[in-house]
Amino acid sequence: MLGCGSVGSQVVRLLGEQADDLAARVGARVELAGVAVRRLDAPREVDVPADLLTTDAAALVARDDVDLVIEVIGGIEPARSLILSALENGASVVTANKALLAEDGPTLFEAAEKAGRDLYYEAAVAGAIPILRPLRESLAGDRVTRVLGIVNGTTNFILDKMDTSGAGFADALEEAQALGYAEADPTADVEGFDAAAKAAILASLAFHSRVTAADVHREGITDVSAGDVRSAREMGSVVKLLAIAELRPTPEGDDAVSVRVHPAMIPRSHPLASVREAYNAVFVESEAAGQLMFYGPGAGGSPTASAVLGDLVTVARNHRQGTRGVGESAYADRAVLPMGETRTRYHVAIDVDDRAGVLAAVAQAFAEQGVSIQTVRQEGRGNDAQLVVVSHEATDAALAATVDKLRDMEIVREVTSVMRVEGTEE
Amino acid sequence: MLGCGSVGSQVVRLLGEQADDLAARVGARVELAGVAVRRLDAPREVDVPADLLTTDAAALVARDDVDLVIEVIGGIEPARSLILSALENGASVVTANKALLAEDGPTLFEAAEKAGRDLYYEAAVAGAIPILRPLRESLAGDRVTRVLGIVNGTTNFILDKMDTSGAGFADALEEAQALGYAEADPTADVEGFDAAAKAAILASLAFHSRVTAADVHREGITDVSAGDVRSAREMGSVVKLLAIAELRPTPEGDDAVSVRVHPAMIPRSHPLASVREAYNAVFVESEAAGQLMFYGPGAGGSPTASAVLGDLVTVARNHRQGTRGVGESAYADRAVLPMGETRTRYHVAIDVDDRAGVLAAVAQAFAEQGVSIQTVRQEGRGNDAQLVVVSHEATDAALAATVDKLRDMEIVREVTSVMRVEGTEE
Ligand SMILES: NC(=O)c1ccc[n+]([C@@H]2O[C@H](COP(=O)([O-])OP(=O)(O)OC[C@H]3O[C@@H](n4cnc5c(N)ncnc54)[C@H](OP(=O)(O)O)[C@@H]3O)[C@@H](O)[C@H]2O)c1
Ligand SMILES: NC(=O)c1ccc[n+]([C@@H]2O[C@H](COP(=O)([O-])OP(=O)(O)OC[C@H]3O[C@@H](n4cnc5c(N)ncnc54)[C@H](OP(=O)(O)O)[C@@H]3O)[C@@H](O)[C@H]2O)c1
Numbered sequence: 001m002l003g004c005g006s007v008g009s010q011v012v013r014l015l016g017e018q019a020d021d022l023a024a025r026v027g028a029r030v031e032l033a034g035v036a037v038r039r040l041d042a043p044r045e046v047d048v049p050a051d052l053l054t055t056d057a058a059a060l061v062a063r064d065d066v067d068l069v070i071e072v073i074g075g076i077e078p079a080r081s082l083i084l085s086a087l088e089n090g091a092s093v094v095t096a097n098k099a100l101l102a103e104d105g106p107t108l109f110e111a112a113e114k115a116g117r118d119l120y121y122e123a124a125v126a127g128a129i130p131i132l133r134p135l136r137e138s139l140a141g142d143r144v145t146r147v148l149g150i151v152n153g154t155t156n157f158i159l160d161k162m163d164t165s166g167a168g169f170a171d172a173l174e175e176a177q178a179l180g181y182a183e184a185d186p187t188a189d190v191e192g193f194d195a196a197a198k199a200a201i202l203a204s205l206a207f208h209s210r211v212t213a214a215d216v217h218r219e220g221i222t223d224v225s226a227g228d229v230r231s232a233r234e235m236g237s238v239v240k241l242l243a244i245a246e247l248r249p250t251p252e253g254d255d256a257v258s259v260r261v262h263p264a265m266i267p268r269s270h271p272l273a274s275v276r277e278a279y280n281a282v283f284v285e286s287e288a289a290g291q292l293m294f295y296g297p298g299a300g301g302s303p304t305a306s307a308v309l310g311d312l313v314t315v316a317r318n319h320r321q322g323t324r325g326v327g328e329s330a331y332a333d334r335a336v337l338p339m340g341e342t343r344t345r346y347h348v349a350i351d352v353d354d355r356a357g358v359l360a361a362v363a364q365a366f367a368e369q370g371v372s373i374q375t376v377r378q379e380g381r382g383n384d385a386q387l388v389v390v391s392h393e394a395t396d397a398a399l400a401a402t403v404d405k406l407r408d409m410e411i412v413r414e415v416t417s418v419m420r421v422e423g424t425e426e
Numbered sequence: 427m428l429g430c431g432s433v434g435s436q437v438v439r440l441l442g443e444q445a446d447d448l449a450a451r452v453g454a455r456v457e458l459a460g461v462a463v464r465r466l467d468a469p470r471e472v473d474v475p476a477d478l479l480t481t482d483a484a485a486l487v488a489r490d491d492v493d494l495v496i497e498v499i500g501g502i503e504p505a506r507s508l509i510l511s512a513l514e515n516g517a518s519v520v521t522a523n524k525a526l527l528a529e530d531g532p533t534l535f536e537a538a539e540k541a542g543r544d545l546y547y548e549a550a551v552a553g554a555i556p557i558l559r560p561l562r563e564s565l566a567g568d569r570v571t572r573v574l575g576i577v578n579g580t581t582n583f584i585l586d587k588m589d590t591s592g593a594g595f596a597d598a599l600e601e602a603q604a605l606g607y608a609e610a611d612p613t614a615d616v617e618g619f620d621a622a623a624k625a626a627i628l629a630s631l632a633f634h635s636r637v638t639a640a641d642v643h644r645e646g647i648t649d650v651s652a653g654d655v656r657s658a659r660e661m662g663s664v665v666k667l668l669a670i671a672e673l674r675p676t677p678e679g680d681d682a683v684s685v686r687v688h689p690a691m692i693p694r695s696h697p698l699a700s701v702r703e704a705y706n707a708v709f710v711e712s713e714a715a716g717q718l719m720f721y722g723p724g725a726g727g728s729p730t731a732s733a734v735l736g737d738l739v740t741v742a743r744n745h746r747q748g749t750r751g752v753g754e755s756a757y758a759d760r761a762v763l764p765m766g767e768t769r770t771r772y773h774v775a776i777d778v779d780d781r782a783g784v785l786a787a788v789a790q791a792f793a794e795q796g797v798s799i800q801t802v803r804q805e806g807r808g809n810d811a812q813l814v815v816v817s818h819e820a821t822d823a824a825l826a827a828t829v830d831k832l833r834d835m836e837i838v839r840e841v842t843s844v845m846r847v848e849g850t851e852e
Pocket of ligand 2: 430432462498522
């Protein structure tokens with residue numbers, strides 16, 4: 001095992017506590033050969049026999065009595081080099097490292113293929129929730145068309161707080177930090193980097209294509225205001241940070257992959273809307289199965305360790321049978337659609353002068369970009385008025401241009417909320 | 427393929443429509459060798475080439491160019507004999523047949539083991555929802571402690587109708603029949619036989635033990651009244667037909683399996699409470715992963731076919747690699763706890779005479795059976811009063827005896843609602 005932090009220490013605990021069950025399920029006892037860490041004397045959540053601990057991770061993965069390497073260090077290096085040497089050396093690998101998989105998955109998959117070994121990573125997306133195995137195995141006979149995920153617990157906790165208490169982003173973040181749901185430096189979560197890595201992994205599996213973090217259009221939640229959340233509430237919706245992977249027709253009529261992370265309004269009746277606090281859920285649409293949802297704890301040492309050990313049992317069984325599981329499946333080789341060409345829907349709230357012709361002028365701004373309006377709600381407020389427009393689907397570029405145009409119009413005092421709308425039928 | 431009805435015809439459709447994707451995922455083209463039916467000239471939802479149709483199922487499974495048999499006839503015979511000959515003949519089997527698996531699974535598993543072939547049956551429980559693969563693979567490193575499932579769409583539709591419209595059972599059933607959610611003879615659904623078969627399958631997988639339909643304590647929903655549903659509503663709960671499989675300590679302190687199907691009140695805040703109409707969902711609790719939920723369409727030709735084809739891809743890949751997937755896992759060999767010894771909680775509503783000492787007398791009836799009361803709500807109504815009691819956990823036998831006793835008491839006019847309570851912490 002490489003790393004013995006939040007996840008690693010729970011893996012060690014379970015390897016001990018469940019030893020007999022694991023042996024029965026694998027068909028042989030699983031023995032911990034060694035645990036590589038950075039600091040031998042760091043305090044740990046679990047007792048690790050001193051003779052198993054080492055700071056020489058490279059030597060551990062080079063041992064030829066090691067059949068399986070669990071990587072729970074995280075980050076790009078040294079995790080990548082260690083995984084590659086483990087595979088070259090004939091070991092299979094189980095990892096929870098979403099950052100590495102999303103940045104450089106193909107290098108790892110090729111190495112696994114070349115070595116004829118397994119590379120499993122269920123824990124990398126949505127913690128304990130079994131979502132990768134269902135995507136690559138249970139739905140292998142179906143055509144997945146869309147994946148919508150709440151895959152970051154920190155941001156869901158913050159948005160849920162904003163929704164239930166009316167708090168602004170800063171206050172909700174502070175509360176999340178105080179309760180241990182957000183880190184001191186919350187960038188990876190609130191700017192959507194963590195969700196983007198998971199979106200890339202989900203898109204690759206759902207669409208049998210290579211999608212990396214660099215392909216993911218990413219917007220975080222730092223600009224989501226109390227007003228946005230209120231505006232969502234008024235239209236029976238809720239704001240969630242979604243990781244979205246969907247098949248979308250290109251202008252040429254092929255199927256391309258749209259993959260993106262951004263806050264979006266979804267109707268409260270949508271199954272994802274009721275995902276509270278730091279829970280995660282992944283909603284999958286496919287042609288034959290219809291709509292499925294997978295729900296559970298998306299992080300935490302012990303839930304993540306459960307996913308790691310599930311992979312361990314499969315990989316160990318494969319090893320004993322001299323076989324391997326499903327490797328990378330990228331045969332469909334679909335292009336990634338640029339965000340500007342992706343068709344989305346916008347919710348736009350505008351403070352306007354309360355005079356005749358305002359609605360017509362605003363409607364005209366949408367029409368000029370070829371964006372058709374689904375609903376518009378007008379509310380007079382003193383000598384102001386507010387317009388809330390929800391568009392039909394149009395390219396994201398046309399919608400963004402419409403908003404730019406609105407901001408320049410004299411009758412528009414302020415565009416108070418702009419947010420995409422998901423989870424509703426056109 | 428054996429059978430070409432609701433499910434089978436959708437399998438045929440998808441085998442055609444997804445042929446290229448299936449080939450890429452399996453690593454070889456999947457060819458339909460033949461389709462056994464009862465009536466050659468029956469109308470079908472899909473075009474089946476005439477030369478593939480046969481009424482001689484036995485000859486089809488005996489062909490030595492057949493690697494894989496899909497059984498979607500249903501029922502016990504001839505499905506069982508056909509599956510057994512297929513396995514003996516060296517083919518692997520994919521089936522959706524919950525009735526057969528729950529009645530006589532061990533015979534089939536042993537035949538698969540002996541033949542060294544795969545027997546997969548994801549479609550048998552909760553249609554398209556991937557639940558068996560997660561239980562036997564994703565959670566293989568964890569200790570599952572409880573499975574609560576809404577696994578019958580018909581009864582969920584009826585109970586949901588009763589909840590939203592206040593209708594009684596008979597009216598709700600009639601509506602379900604009119605809309606095609608219930609069959610003309612609804613016995614298998616409303617009496618809980620279908621859910622009991624699924625409960626047995628879930629319990630076997632979750633607890634690595636043999637559990638058959640005969641082990642399942644079964645109560646249907648025909649006695650659920652509008653009053654029960656109203657009573658649930660008043661305490662912030664909803665009535666669902668649950669398939670329950672849980673680990674429970676025996677009086678001797680071992681872990682035994684409690685497996686049962688009955689209507690129960692669950693709090694509206696529970697993830698299962700929001701499962702509407704004919705949808706299914708399975709809620710799983712395990713030691714490390716915590717609480718997971720899997721949600722989706724539990725039936726229908728096309729969703730069920732998606733699950734069948736997911737299994738087909740796995741089994742076909744195994745076949746090409748000369749390997750097999752996880753077989754039966756019954757090593758834990760846990761006993762099934764009789765219902766009387768299972769600890770449950772009861773909700774009991776009682777119409778009583780409105781006079782002093784009534785509450786004390788009722789409390790005494792509970793105490794005599796060693797049942798402690800968690801809450802009691804008293805409501806005066808004219809010269810009647812109603813008591814609503816929710817108990818702490820006690821053996822089902824003690825609770826049933828308490829209710830019998832209440833019925834005999836002079837001050838008790840009527841026990842108007844008796845229902846178990848699930849999904850809350852003690
Ligand atoms: N925590 C979660 O809830 C969660 C959920 C899903 C996925 N994951 C993923 O799981 C992985 C591990 O996360 P974590 O939360 O367990 O991280 P963590 O608590 O920070 O633990 C990291 C471990 O790696 C060790 N380590 C760091 N650099 C090393 C090096 N150069 N050589 C050897 N060991 C080294 C550390 O050693 P010392 O202990 O000596 O410092 C520590 O034991 C990451 O990829 C993360 O994204 C985590
Ligand atoms: N329908 C669902 O939503 C659903 C969901 C989950 C699981 N399942 C399971 O899937 C299985 C099939 O269900 P279904 O709804 O597709 O049933 P169905 O519509 O009644 O179809 C049964 C098929 O089996 C054929 N058949 C009957 N007896 C036969 C025999 N002796 N030899 C050869 N063929 C025979 C019938 O032939 P003819 O067409 O010539 O009459 C028919 O094509 C069952 O085990 C069921 O429990 C169904």
